[in-house]
Amino acid sequence: MKLKEFAREIGLSPTTVSRALSGYPEVNEATRARVMEEAARLGYRPNINAVRLATGRAGAIGVVMTKAGDYQFSEFMSGMADRLSSEDIDILITPMAEHDTGDELQLYRRLAESRRVDAVVIHSPRPRDPRIALLHQLKLPFIVHGRSATEVPHAWLDIDNEGAIKRSTEHLLDLGHRRIALLNGREGLTFTLHRLAGYRAALAERGVAFDPKLVTHGNFTDEIGFRFARTALEQRPRPTAFVAGSMMTALGVYRAARSMNLVIGRDISVIAHDDVFPYLTAENMAPSLSTTRSSIRAAGSRITDLLLQMLSGREASDIGELWPIELILRETSRPAPKDAAE
Amino acid sequence: MKLKEFAREIGLSPTTVSRALSGYPEVNEATRARVMEEAARLGYRPNINAVRLATGRAGAIGVVMTKAGDYQFSEFMSGMADRLSSEDIDILITPMAEHDTGDELQLYRRLAESRRVDAVVIHSPRPRDPRIALLHQLKLPFIVHGRSATEVPHAWLDIDNEGAIKRSTEHLLDLGHRRIALLNGREGLTFTLHRLAGYRAALAERGVAFDPKLVTHGNFTDEIGFRFARTALEQRPRPTAFVAGSMMTALGVYRAARSMNLVIGRDISVIAHDDVFPYLTAENMAPSLSTTRSSIRAAGSRITDLLLQMLSGREASDIGELWPIELILRETSRPAPKDAAE
DNA sequence: TTGAAAGCGGTACCAG
DNA sequence: CTGGTACCGCTTTCAA
Secondary structure, three states: OOHHHHHHHOOOOHHHHHHHHOOOOOOOHHHHHHHHHHHHHHOOOOOHHHHHHHHOOOOEEEEEEOOOOOOOHHHHHHHHHHHHOOOOOEEEEEEOOHHHHHHHHHHHHHHHHOOOOOEEEEEOOOOOOHHHHHHHHHOOOEEEEOOOOOOOOOEEEEEOHHHHHHHHHHHHHHOOOOOEEEEOOOOOOHHHHHHHHHHHHHHHHOOOOOOHHHEEOOOOOHHHHHHHHHHHHHOOOOOOEEEEOOHHHHHHHHHHHHHOOOOEOOOEEEEEEEOOOOOOOHHHOOOOOEEEEOOHHHHHHHHHHHHHHHHOOOOHHHOEEEEOOEEEOOOOOOOOOHHHOO | OOHHHHHHHOOOOHHHHHHHHHOOOOOOHHHHHHHHHHHHHHOOOOOHHHHHHHHOOOOEEEEEEOOOOOOOHHHHHHHHHHHHOOOOOEEEEEEOOHHHHHHHHHHHHHHHHHOOOOEEEEEOOOOOOHHHHHHHHHOOOEEEEOOOOOOOOOEEEEEOHHHHHHHHHHHHHHOOOOOEEEEEOOOOOHHHHHHHHHHHHHHHHOOOOOOHHHEEEOOOOHHHHHHHHHHHHHOOOOOOEEEEOOHHHHHHHHHHHHHOOOOEOOOEEEEEEEOOOOOOOHHHOOOOOEEEEOOHHHHHHHHHHHHHHHHOOOOHHHOEEEEOOEEEOOOOOOOOOHHHOO
């Protein structure tokens, strides 16, 4: 059923019906009530594409999906979905094709020009991220999940990566550890740099020398966690503690330690960052894993909320949230073994 | 720039331009080439919402996202994205609100009536899944990821869950195991029933009695894997092998075994189903995990492909693919310990 | 508070 | 092979 038919059916003009259904103030309340009721009864629903053409709104928030599978992605999406379930807005996933890899900007440009989305979320920013300048220039509203040092004003939400890793490192130092390895994220990303900064700051404060051999960069996979931990543990003197970037890398560290007959929580301490997953929890690891934790799902929800605010007129430059991280001590953060103190 | 302007600019009618750009056959090739070129030069792009209104096509494939986070989701999505990256079709995620939980059908009905998607993917079907009848009736093209016993004709793609679990179980029986525990999926879902059938069939063939205490149902989380394995391993005689529904439950089984000082691959065998994740791999577990494997990403890709075929006219009832599963033996499937043979 | 009518930006039928 | 034009279904001035 279309608007015209429906309007005729209930003896009103399309105009009034449209206004009643869209919540315009100038409609008599009694009329509105009747329209709503009749719409429900007769099953009238506006054609979304017509609405979009007429209003120019797309009714969707865009997310670009990189080809690399990412286990955090679905949690973030769930968070977005939580917030959007009460709105008439969808999430539009734009696949990033292989050939876009070299030219990611082109993808964002097309997305903006196609007007398929009202706003987008930018993930994994770099300190000077060209996507930010581009979207700003194209005037497509966006929010950055993470942070960037670019001078273009923009909305962002980030967790305190520097503080989190600093705190983990400090805690391990307090426990007497001196050789602490860091499993960092992919090189060049802002959060990776922040984590490194937190790590170095903690060492510097305690007068512990920074050793680049104790730091690695890469994706958050068990494989990388394992390989790096193996290599690190083969050094002499070997590290007595690891700061792991994710639960997956922590699993790799566990495995490396076991494969060398080292006991996590005794010979080796570990503190990992936990994005909070429903299917893999730090409490349930053996031994239970000490973590800095922050729900990526909550971030997805809040980011969506902020984006909706921007679509209602809030200034992007007003928006910037830095979420603190809690350090949760469990069984894997223990005093450094005496014999390893050199 | 809009079609009219662009057409005037290059001295052609909107009609011809539209046809040239959309690949209609009746356009002179020279004209088409020129139009394409000029469009690129002048940056003309059709307004997607106008196209959708005029054609009635939505340009998107829908996926309903349940509130529960699911670590397989993003891999499946990646697969879809792989296939769609060469098409002008997006993925539309519809959040399932809390209040839809009791009435999921309503959500699909709204999705269909809103015409926001051209087709949808149905996940986690049940033997008599009402969504299938509904979408069939609403004439929204769809494909089922999994299987359903409903008589309504429909397209589907599934992996051979029954065969996979049967094979795992048989293999363990061949190795001398007699008390084999099964960590199954959520109750009521088709794949859960299929897996149970495979398990029971293998036992029956070998004349091993079925013991319901050795079977559990639930989400694929490390937590559930741990809890069930603990309980099972406290029984006397205890199980000597586990067939785990996922990598995550397998992690729980590992932990349970360790917590009881049992050695996986010696005291306890494990074969799990692996959906193939880039960040957590069976080879890299310690000990390396024997699995039945099947890429959920490949399934996402193929399902999308089939959906596109349906949108081009292929009959839904023609489509049904059952993917075989390979059993990959690694270190966790070993002969049953002698002393456990009773 | 309500209604008439002109867009929104394309597509596709019908002529030529 | 190209063009004129009536839609697609809703929103939003403008007028009453």
